[in-house]
Amino acid sequence: EGLKNTEIADRLGIKRTTAGIWRSRFAGHRVDGLLDEPRPGRPRTITDGRVEEVIVKTLESTPKDATHWSTRSMAREVGLPQSARARGRAVRG
Structure with a gap:
């Protein structure tokens, strides 16, 4: 909605760089870009x-x-x- 990364970060209580990463992922992949990505290590055993x-x-x-x-x-x-x-x-x- 035209907000800067700093404004987004302030509203959500996150770092400006995190807001930038999420914004970039959203721009490239829309909502799918915001889904949690697989993490390294052993997979979860609980669904x-x-x-x-x-x-x-x-x-x-x-x-x-x-x-x-x-x-x-x-x-x-x-x-x-x-x-x-x-x-x-x-x-x-």
């Missing part, structure tokens, strides 16, 4: 659907015996690994 399930459950419910979900109680509820390291590997790969 986007599982991630969405955890997010929705976290936002829309509470555990029976607590006021909010802990990472361990949520992992137990949805059948994900309970150790922090294992959860990280499942999500990031």
Whole structure:
């Protein structure tokens, strides 16, 4: 909409260079250019659907015996690994 990279960066709380990269990707590939690119390393072992399930459950419910979900109680509820390291590997790969 005619904004400069500095203005975009200020509005979004990001660096000017990041705004420039996103703008360039959008100019070259439209919305597809803004999609997350594959990252190096081991692929994730958890699907986007599982991630969405955890997010929705976290936002829309509470555990029976607590006021909010802990990472361990949520992992137990949805059948994900309970150790922090294992959860990280499942999500990031």
